[in-house]
Amino acid sequence: MLKFSAHPISINYDIGLQEAINLVEQWNGTLLYTSRDVDGSNSIVLAFNPLKTITEDQSLESVDHLQNNHHFDFPWIFGYMGYDAKHLVEENGIYSNLRDTDFPLYSFHVYQFVFVFNQQWKLKNGYQIELNNESTVAVSIDEAFNFSKTGSDSFSVSNLQSHPDQDGFMQGVKSIQKYIRAGDVYQVNLTRKITADFTGDPAAAAKSLLESNRIEFGVFYKSEGRYLVSTSPERFFKTANGKILTSPIKGTAGRNGDDDMVSNQLLNDTKNLRELAMITDLLRNDISKICKPGTVKVKEFPILKTLKNVFHLVADVEGELAVSDFSAIMEALFPGGSITGCPKIRACQIIEELEQKGRGPYTGSFGYINGAGEMDFNILIRTVFIQNQKLSFNVGGGITLLSDPQDEYEETLHKAQNILKALGQ
């Protein structure tokens, strides 16, 4: 049995975004933005040098065993569940095994070093975790911080391809509308995958992306040559004090200068409000599977969320947990309803049929578990993957009967351009 211990450490190195990215690049690790968390404020958590990794050759319950043995009051298990892991948490035969093979279905890590900063990179706390067994891969603090950076600081992206292409995507929108009229589903989130050749320094691309927007649930992650960079604004769920909170997003409006007008329009838009209501009922359902009867409440509906460039509509749904294991929570909730459609199972089947490719980690969830067993996970949207000189990301939207195929396609173009712009391309 693995035994971990942790003790506080201090460091004499100045760390900002660049240094944090370099550390993740050098040692494999996770840089995670958290919102209203750790100590109630917004924090940035940097963790690197994996001591223990749980990936798809071990069951999800392996994460529970780690989760339940410790009493640290800081984030110490980090990782993701990819969308393609959905068949692992559903009855056999409901989903195919369709998957993207670039990334493991899921990966969770315990790292040697964990640092918690405020959003101005002022260090709040640092911890070193020790694994008490013979096969230790720990390094000294000085070793960890003194290395010469190998990256070139520049990169380029070329040869963009879309799967499906414009025609395929628009046909997909029409197919979904047929399914809606026939009573199969109410809404489906359809995406297309953009792939490109990537040359240069993935860390430089990550820095561009992370600096491009105000980030609430962003991530920079590297493991075995695979990079994941997320500028997600969406919390999937958070557990604390025996409660679970989920905050689905539906509805987006660009801020064009007249904030009052734009936000009022968004707050009164029928399509968006109906989609948000649907997802709110879906998330109520999913947390009801693991909450005490009568405790699941819609705390606020709708909430206007203001980001640097856009407004979103959000709802907060909360309940009192009847379970605490990571795998039990994921089995009830995964994948997040805001990126599948409703009803979820039929929507995911239609997504498999129309997208024809796995989504990989995209629209899965990245987050952490703290030493008290509490969790905070995002929805992996606005996320770029780099590995083996290939870059990829998905763009998509919620398709309803009120959607226009051409408009939906253009919306995905717009989203793709935003990501490429954030990459400086």
Place this chain on the structure above:
Amino acid sequence: MPMTKQVILFDNYDSFTYNLLHLLKTVRSGYRFDVFRNRDRTILQQIPHALIIGPGPMTPAETGLLQEYFERVVEKKHIPVFGVCLGMQFLAWREGVKVTRSTLPAHGAATIVKHQQNDIFKDVSPSFEGARYNSLEIQERQFLPSETFKVLAVAHENNAVMALRHKHKPWVGVQFHPESFLTTQGALVTDNFFNQYVEV
């Protein structure tokens, strides 16, 4: 205290089943509620005190095991049934009523439900709002067999059937979703079902 009863909630692989389960447990905390998914054939050995047919995707004709359960158990044992959305459509379809594509498909919309304040709407407000998540519906004008069904409520916008009951069997159904957070008095409607169809 009513005696403990077993109630089955039939899950059509829907995303609102557990909202309904929590509503049921809140309304009848002393009852035992068991959820059976629409491929779990062990249901055929079950003879509950009531059956709740949860909502779900697709059409009444595509409900598979539910039809078999009705043939082999529900109809023979005269089990009280409360059908929600697809569940209501199924009850009507089972008696030969045509379920058609809605003239006003809506998903996540609250609609005013016109009713007579009787049956499952006893003590329910006349301005009651129910959440709609449906592309299919039963239109009142096509609703022929008045010797079989009584319409209990219709939608304010297009008079589509929002609730019905069978005249000879203990079956009642609602097209709106009593378990939605958009529905104002879903608990009262559900309570009325137990009072009037199960605890008699």
